[in-house]
Amino acid sequence: METQAVERARRWLGERGIVETGHGWIDAEEPDRPRTAREIAHTWAGQAFTDGPLDVAEQVRLAFGLLDLLDDYWVTCEIRFADRGGEGPLPADVLWDGYRRRLEAERDAEAVTYSLWVDWFEDHDTAATAFAAVLGDDIDDVVKEGSADLLRRAGRVLTCSGPVPWAAKERTYETAARLPQLHTPLYMGLLAGYHDVYGQLEPEAALRLLARLRLPADTPYLAGLKTVLAAGHRNHGRSPHAWDEAVRASTG
Structure with missing residues (x-):
């Protein structure tokens, strides 16, 4: 939690008569x-982007402060609405810095x-850009430095990266595989790439990558x-029976 951002958000709400007590x-x-907190998020998060005295970058920072304070997913929805809406896009450096900081916390x-x-990630119009911004663009630095906060961010992004197009994430996956600390989240990303409705992977390349991972x-x-990758299956939804057969075979 970023203390300064939280206090700014708390002060902003207080100016509008919204205060936190021991009972809510x-x-x-x-x-x-x-x-x-959810009710407050639904009522006020969007209004961060209508606060005239603040410039757009300050509005984005305020919204992230509200996210830290309220810890509610709806705040991220309002951030995306603002970015994709008629007044968008939001300043990319401020937007993605906000995500990266919270992924590292x-x-x-x-x-x-x-x-x-x-x-x-499930939106093909934004998946590649978003993935690059939160991890792909600096994966080399993450692997080289290997600090706890960077590894935390990388692990979290890899785990939820299943829907990202394979072409947009393959190099990042290959680079991340150099760090054993990232093998488990990388596996989770591959597994989600197979099971998610919008999952994206290439069976042969994914199988080669999987063979490099040190997993229990x-x-x-x-x-x-x-098994399903070796058989050439790309996604659970395309071959719904293949997974059940593979699991039965591996546990039988």
Whole structure:
């Protein structure tokens, strides 16, 4: 959590009569009805982008502060709406820096990774750009430096990268495979690339990559994934029976 961003967001809400108490959030207009963080997010997150005195970059930073404060996925929806809407796009450096910082933080990043997965990576119009911005463009630095925060970001992005087009992520996957610390999240990305409705992988290349990973022998579904890839299957949805047969064979 970025303290400065959180305090700015808390102050911004307070100026609008929204304050946090031990029993939830209170709106000065209805002080007897506590609100949840989700309710506050749905009511106020979008308004961060209509605050006239702030320039666009400041609005983006305010929205990320609200995300830190409220920890609700809806805030990321409003960020994406602003980027893809008529007044967008948002400044790319500020937008993706906001994602990267939160992917590197020690605190839970579920709202951020879910946002990447279902909003940015499953959309073919944004998947390659978003993946490059949060990991692909600096994967060499991540591997070279290997710091805890960079590895944390890389692991989180790889885990939810299943829907990213193979051409956009193959080099990043190959580079990430050089670090054993990233092998498990890389495996999760490959597994999701097979199972996600929008999953993207190339069977032969994915199988070669999978062979490089140092994974425990009891890694869930490892044998099944190897089997379907060796058979040339690209996605669970295209060959719905292949996976069940592969799992049965590997556990029988």
